[in-house]
Amino acid sequence: MSNRRATTVVASFSLMVCMLASVLLLRGLDRIRTATTLEEVLYISSPKLLKRLSLGYQGLLADIYWTRAVQYFGGKHHAGAEHYDLLAPLLQITTELDPQLLVAYEFGSNFLAPAPPNGAGLPQQAIALDEFGIRHNPNDWRLYYDLGFIYYTDLKDYPKAAAAFSRGSEVPNAHPVLKVLAAQMAEHAGDLQTARMLWRATYETTGDTSVRANAAAHLRALLVDEDVENLETLVSIYRQRLGRLPATFADLEKAGMLRGIPVDPLGRTYKLSSDGHVEVRNPDDLPFIRKGLPPGYVPPKTPKFLPSDQG
Amino acid sequence: MSARIAHIAANTFREAVRDRVLYNLIAFALLISGAAVLVGQISIDIERLVVINLGLTAVSLFGVVIAIFIGIGLVSKEIEKRTLYTIISRPVRRWEFIVGKFLGLSCTLVVNTFFMAMGVFAALLYVSGSFQRGDGWVLVALYFIILQFIVITALALLFSSFSTPLMSAVFAFCLYIIGSFAEDLRGFASLTRGLTRWLATAAAYLVPNFSALNVVSSVAHQQPVAGQLILYNTTYALFYAGMALSGAVLIFERRNLK
Numbered sequence: 001m002s003n004r005r006a007t008t009v010v011a012s013f014s015l016m017v018c019m020l021a022s023v024l025l026l027r028g029l030d031r032i033r034t035a036t037t038l039e040e041v042l043y044i045s046s047p048k049l050l051k052r053l054s055l056g057y058q059g060l061l062a063d064i065y066w067t068r069a070v071q072y073f074g075g076k077h078h079a080g081a082e083h084y085d086l087l088a089p090l091l092q093i094t095t096e097l098d099p100q101l102l103v104a105y106e107f108g109s110n111f112l113a114p115a116p117p118n119g120a121g122l123p124q125q126a127i128a129l130d131e132f133g134i135r136h137n138p139n140d141w142r143l144y145y146d147l148g149f150i151y152y153t154d155l156k157d158y159p160k161a162a163a164a165f166s167r168g169s170e171v172p173n174a175h176p177v178l179k180v181l182a183a184q185m186a187e188h189a190g191d192l193q194t195a196r197m198l199w200r201a202t203y204e205t206t207g208d209t210s211v212r213a214n215a216a217a218h219l220r221a222l223l224v225d226e227d228v229e230n231l232e233t234l235v236s237i238y239r240q241r242l243g244r245l246p247a248t249f250a251d252l253e254k255a256g257m258l259r260g261i262p263v264d265p266l267g268r269t270y271k272l273s274s275d276g277h278v279e280v281r282n283p284d285d286l287p288f289i290r291k292g293l294p295p296g297y298v299p300p301k302t303p304k305f306l307p308s309d310q311g
Numbered sequence: 312m313s314a315r316i317a318h319i320a321a322n323t324f325r326e327a328v329r330d331r332v333l334y335n336l337i338a339f340a341l342l343i344s345g346a347a348v349l350v351g352q353i354s355i356d357i358e359r360l361v362v363i364n365l366g367l368t369a370v371s372l373f374g375v376v377i378a379i380f381i382g383i384g385l386v387s388k389e390i391e392k393r394t395l396y397t398i399i400s401r402p403v404r405r406w407e408f409i410v411g412k413f414l415g416l417s418c419t420l421v422v423n424t425f426f427m428a429m430g431v432f433a434a435l436l437y438v439s440g441s442f443q444r445g446d447g448w449v450l451v452a453l454y455f456i457i458l459q460f461i462v463i464t465a466l467a468l469l470f471s472s473f474s475t476p477l478m479s480a481v482f483a484f485c486l487y488i489i490g491s492f493a494e495d496l497r498g499f500a501s502l503t504r505g506l507t508r509w510l511a512t513a514a515a516y517l518v519p520n521f522s523a524l525n526v527v528s529s530v531a532h533q534q535p536v537a538g539q540l541i542l543y544n545t546t547y548a549l550f551y552a553g554m555a556l557s558g559a560v561l562i563f564e565r566r567n568l569k
Contacts, residue, residue: 004564007406011560018554023516025547029523030497032539067498 047096062098069094069104073111074210080301084120087112091129099136102143103208105129109146110202110211113154117301118214118287123154141175142205144168148181149198158185177201196222210306220265221288224280228292231262231270231278245276264292315403316411323415324422327381332419335373336426342369343427347434358438363531366431367452371527373427374420374460375487381419382467383479385412386563406560413468413556420460428453445533448526451541455524458548462519463487465555472562490521519551 051058069090076084091112094104111119113126130147137143148164151157162185169178177197184194196219203215231249234257238246242255249272252258262270264280270292271279280292284300327333346365350358386409389395398408428450435446466486470479489496496518500511524544526536 003404007404007564008561011406011557011564015554015557015561018550018557019517021550022547022554025543025550026516026520029520029540029543029547030494032537032543033494033523064492064495067495067502070502071498 047093050093051097058097062094062101065090065094065097066101066104069107070210073107074306077117077306078304080117082116082301084111084116087120088122088125088129092125095129095132099133102133102137102140105133105143106146106206106211107208109150110214113150115154123150126150126154139171141168141171141173141178144171145175145178145181145201145205148178148185149202152185152198153195161185175201175205192222192226213306217287220286221290223265224286224289225291227262227264227270228278228280228289231272232276234258235272235276235278239276245274246272248272316407316414319398319403319408319411320415320418323385323412324418327416327419330381332377332381333423333426335377336423336430339369339373339427340430343430343434347437350438359435359443360531362431362434362438363449364527366427366434367449367456367527367531370424370427370431370453371456371459371525374424374456375463377423378416378420378460378463379467379480379483379487381416382464383471383476383483385416385468386471387476387479405564409468409472409556409560409563413464413552416464417461420464421457424453424457424460443533445530445535448530448533448536451536452526452530454541455526455544458544459521459524461552462521462524462548462555465552465559466519469555469559469562472559472566486518487521490519491525492522493518493520494522520547524548 050061069087072090073084073087091104091108094101098104108126108129112129113119113121113123115121127147127150130143130150133140133143134147144164144167148161148168151161151164162182165178165182165185168174169182181194181198181201184191184197199215199218199222203212203219206212206215234252235246238252238255238257246252246255249258249261249270253260264270264286266282266285268281271281273279278292279294280286280289283289283293283297284304287299287304343362343366347362350361386395389398395408399405431449431453432442432446435449436442463483467479467483470482474482493515497512497515500508500515503511523540526540530536
C-alpha cells in the first residue's frame with residue numbers, strides 16, 4: 001500500500017470515528033446541560049438590553065426565546081415538574097422582542113395561568129402578558145379571547161371574563177363565539193356547556209399543538225363529567241323503578257334506558273360499581289375529570305397529555 | 312515523524328510571533344486595564360462581574376479572530392510564497408505538515424491566552440482587592456475558551472485546504488456564529504417533523520457546539536462547573552478537532568499543488 005493510500009485510509013477512518021464520537025458526546029452534553037442553558041439565558045433578563053444586543057435582529061432572537069419557552073415547559077412537564085419559574089420571564093422576553101408573536105400570548109394563557117402541575121400558577125402575570133399583547137395588537141380578537149379565558153378558567157371572575165369577551169367581539173372580523181361567550185357569562189358562567197364552548201373554540205382556532213392537546217384533554221374531561229352525571233341519574237331512576245341497583249350497564253340496556261354499553265371518549269367502557277357509582281377504567285389517561293374517579297384514587301403528580309410528554 | 316511535526320509546529324509558532332500576532336496583547340491590556348479603572352471608579356457593585364464578563368469575552372473574541380485569520384493563511388500562504396514545495400520535497404508527509412501547522416497555531420493561541428488570562432486576574436485583583444474562592448472557576452472558563460480555539464483552528468485549516476483565504480474566513484466565521492447557537496439549532500430541529508426533522512437534526516449535530524464551551528456568564532456569577540461537563544467538553548472538542556483535521560488531511564493529500 002502506498003503512503004498516500006495509507007494516509008487516505010487512516011484519515012477516512014479517523015474522520016468517521018471522530019464524527020461518531022462527537023455526535024455521541026454532544027448527546028451526552030445535551031443531557032447534562034438541559035437546565036444550564038436556560039439558566040444562562042436568563043442572566044440577561046432585561047428584554048430592553050436584549051433588544052439592544054440583538055443589533056436589530058430582535059425578530060430572530062424572539063423566535064429563539066419562543067423555542068426555548070416551549071422546550072422549557074415541555075421538558076419540565078415531561079419530567080413531572082411542579083414549578084415553571086422561568087416560563088413567565090421567557091414569555092415576557094419573547095413578546096417584548098416581538099410583540100406580534102401571537103402564539104406566545106396564547107401559550108401564556110394556557111400554561112402560565114393554570115395552577116401547577118399543569119401550569120406555572122401565575123394568572124396575574126398571564127393577564128399582564130395578554131394586556132401587553134392587546135396594547136400592541138388591538139385588532140386581534142384572539143388576545144381578548146385569551147384574556148377572557150384566563151378570567152373564566154383560572155380566576156372564575158365571570159364579570160371580567162364577560163368584559164374581555166365583549167371587548168373582543170367589537171374588534172373587526174372577531175370570531176362570532178366571542179359575542180355568545182360574553183352573553184353566556186351573565187347567566188350561565190358555571191355551566192358545563194359554557195366551559196365546553198370555550199375549550200372547543202380554543203381547540204378549533206389554535207395553531208399550537210400543545211394548546212390543542214390541552215384543549216382536547218379538557219374537552220374529554222368535560223364529556224366524562226357529563227356522561228358520569230347522566231349515567232348515575234339513569235342508575236337512580238332504575239333503582240326507583242325496580243327497587244334495586246342495576247348489576248351492569250346491560251341491565252339498563254334491557255330496561256330500555258340505554259342504547260348500548262356506554263364508553264368514555266377514549267373508547268373504554270365505563271365501570272358500574274356495586275353501590276351504583278359510575279367510574280372510568282383508567283383515570284390516568286383522562287386528566288382534569290372531576291367525576292367518575294375510583295374511590296381513593298391518587299392522580300399522577302403531572303398528568304401526561306402534551307405532545308412533549310410522549311417518548 | 313514526531314520530530315518533523317514538532318519542527319513544523321515550532322516554525323508556525325515562530326512565524327506567528329514574527330508576524331506580530333502577539334501584539335493583540337497590547338490592545339487587550341489597554342482594554343482590560345481601562346475597564347478595571349472605569350468600573351473601579353463608578354462602583355456599581357458589579358465590578359467583578361464586569362471584569363470577568365468583559366475579560367473572558369475579549370479573550371474569546373481576540374483568540375477567535377487570531378485562530379481564523381492565521382488559520383486560513385496557514386496553507387495558502389505557504390503555497391503563495393512557494394515555501395510549501397521546499398517543505399514537501401523533503402521527507403515530510405502532507406499530513407505531517409497539516410498536523411504540525413495545527414499544533415503550532417494552537418500553541419500560539421495557548422500562549423496568547425495565558426498572557427490575557429494574567430491580565431484578567433490582574434484586573435480582578437485590582438477591582439476586588441483580593442481573590443475569592445469562586446474565582447478559580449474562571450480558569451475553567453479559560454480552559455473551555457482554549458478548547459474553542461482548538462476547534463476553530465482545525466476548522467480554519469479544513470477550509471483553507473480547499474478554498475481561498477477570503478472564503479475560508481467567511482466559512483469559519485459563519486460556523487462560529489452558528490456553533491454559538493448550536494443548542495437552539497437542535498431545539499428548532501426537535502420541533503420539526505418527518506424528513507425535515509431528520510435533516511435538521513443531522514445538520515444541528517454536525518455544526519460545532521460552542522454554546523456548551525461558553526460558561527462565561529455562570530463563572531462570572533461564581534457558579535461551579537460540573538466535572539462531567541469538563542470531561543465531556545474536553546473529549547468533544549478533541550474529537551471535533553480530530554474530525555476537521557482528518558477532513559483537512561484527506562483534502563490536502565489529494566490536492567494538486569502544481
